[in-house]
Amino acid sequence: MTGKLHQQRQTWDEKPVLRAIYGDYYRRIVAACRPGRTLEVGGGSGNLKALLPDVVSSDIVVLPWLDVAADAQALPFAPAVFANIVAVDVLHHIERPVRFLREAERLLQPGGRLVLLEPAITPLSHPFYHRFHPEPVDMAADPLADGPLSPDRDPFDANQAVASLLVRRHAAALAEAVPGLRLSQARYLSLLAYPLSGGFRPWSLIPAALVPAALWVERGLEPVLGRLMGFRLLLVLDRAG
Numbered sequence: 001m002t003g004k005l006h007q008q009r010q011t012w013d014e015k016p017v018l019r020a021i022y023g024d025y026y027r028r029i030v031a032a033c034r035p036g037r038t039l040e041v042g043g044g045s046g047n048l049k050a051l052l053p054d055v056v057s058s059d060i061v062v063l064p065w066l067d068v069a070a071d072a073q074a075l076p077f078a079p080a081v082f083a084n085i086v087a088v089d090v091l092h093h094i095e096r097p098v099r100f101l102r103e104a105e106r107l108l109q110p111g112g113r114l115v116l117l118e119p120a121i122t123p124l125s126h127p128f129y130h131r132f133h134p135e136p137v138d139m140a141a142d143p144l145a146d147g148p149l150s151p152d153r154d155p156f157d158a159n160q161a162v163a164s165l166l167v168r169r170h171a172a173a174l175a176e177a178v179p180g181l182r183l184s185q186a187r188y189l190s191l192l193a194y195p196l197s198g199g200f201r202p203w204s205l206i207p208a209a210l211v212p213a214a215l216w217v218e219r220g221l222e223p224v225l226g227r228l229m230g231f232r233l234l235l236v237l238d239r240a241g
């Protein structure tokens with residue numbers, strides 16, 4: 001398990017194209033955050049601390065570069081202590097996402113923000129994620145279902161569809177299940193550069209030098225084509241005051 005995260009950290013260090021694309025993600029995430037203390041959940045290979053001051057980084061796995069080992073479904077903090085909670089590519093790995101959302105509701109200060117970056121399942125991305133990504137895409141799942149937790153679950157087990165399901169099919173149920181959080185932004189990103197980069201795979205079809213231009217083109221296309229072609233979804237949920 002930790003081997004996979006150490007390997008991801010090495011890929012991060014060795015793949016400039018990945019850093020250029022994630023740099024854009026992190027800039028958008030930081031821009032969505034409120035001033036104040038931030039909790040990063042599922043920090044994994046861990047990069048948010050380099051960009052945002054006052055971050056507590058956590059993961060269910062013990063990693064030497066993170067601050068706290070904790071399950072997102074039962075976080076060891078007092079209520080209303082964080083201005084932001086950030087989770088990059090984590091929600092779809094959590095066994096019971098609704099438990100994490102309720103923890104975010106508990107831990108965020110009034111006006112605080114939960115910022116999530118997740119895979120987006122769109123007409124273009126769906127076949128790619130389904131055929132070329134090892135994690136499943138289950139559009140029939142209920143992302144708000146609660147129930148017992150499996151003690152032997154691998155933290156990399158996943159359903160890549162969780163965020164898309166929450167936004168597209170379960171938004172009303174989300175508002176009911178977690179009334180203290182209000183979905184304020186759902187932006188579809190990554191039409192070109194991310195799929196061409198291969199993500200954390202060793203290959204890339206785009207050189208790092210072309211990433212800024214590709215991202216500039218993407219920004220213009222996102223509002224029109226994001227829902228059809230986006231590979232990523234940036235969600236912001238506001239904690240009610």
Ligand SMILES: C[S@@+](CC[C@H](N)C(=O)[O-])C[C@H]1O[C@@H](n2cnc3c(N)ncnc32)[C@H](O)[C@@H]1O
Nearest residue numbers: 042043044045059060071072088089090093155
């Ligand atoms: C795909 S990695 C993403 C890591 C990092 N955020 C990044 O963007 O590189 C998913 C992370 O979620 C963590 N994770 C999975 N289930 C979790 C849970 N229930 N609570 C906290 N972290 C969890 C995994 O250990 C892993 O580090």
